[in-house]
Amino acid sequence: xxxxxxxxxxxxxxxxxxxxxxxxxxxxxxxxxxxxxxxxxxxxxxxxxxxxxxxxxxxxxxxxxxxxxxxxxxxxxxxxxxxxxxxxxxxxxxxxxxx
Numbered sequence: 103x104x105x106x107x108x109x110x111x112x113x114x115x116x117x118x119x120x121x122x123x124x125x126x127x128x129x130x131x132x133x134x135x136x137x138x139x140x141x142x143x144x145x146x147x148x149x150x151x152x153x154x155x156x157x158x159x160x161x162x163x164x165x166x167x168x169x170x171x172x173x174x175x176x177x178x179x180x181x182x183x184x185x186x187x188x189x190x191x192x193x194x195x196x197x198x199x200x201x
Contacts, residue, residue: 120193121155121156121157121158121159121188121193121194121195122156122192122193122194122195123152123155123156123194123195123197124194124195124196124197127196127197127198128152128197131184131197131198131199131200132197132200134199134200135148135182135200135201138201140182144180144181144182147177147178147179147180147182148177148180148182148184148200151175151177151184152184152197155184155186155195155197156195159173159186159188159195160173160188160190162175163175163184163186171187171188172185172186172187172198173185173186173187173188174186182200182201183200183201184197184199184200185197185198185199185200186198
């Protein structure tokens with residue numbers, strides 16, 4: 103099941119409830135992050151977190167107080183942080199950076 107969720111996260115727009123991950127943004131962010139050669143366990147945790155992000159992105163992270171509209175979160179059990187931008191009108195999330 104985790105393997106299938108990971109494939110879904112990496113290869114398609116993900117839609118649950120009313121939010122969608124922007125496929126192009128996600129593809130860029132994952133490619134940049136994968137180039138750093140994260141270990142398999144960390145990749146799995148990040149993929150799970152990304153799948154859960156679409157459930158409620160406005161409560162999964164914290165808004166940057168200096169840059170309204172830009173959100174960030176450290177993924178539990180890892181040294182990885184994610185920066186993302188939710189678009190409330192389109193109910194989509196652009197994952198900008200994973201590091």
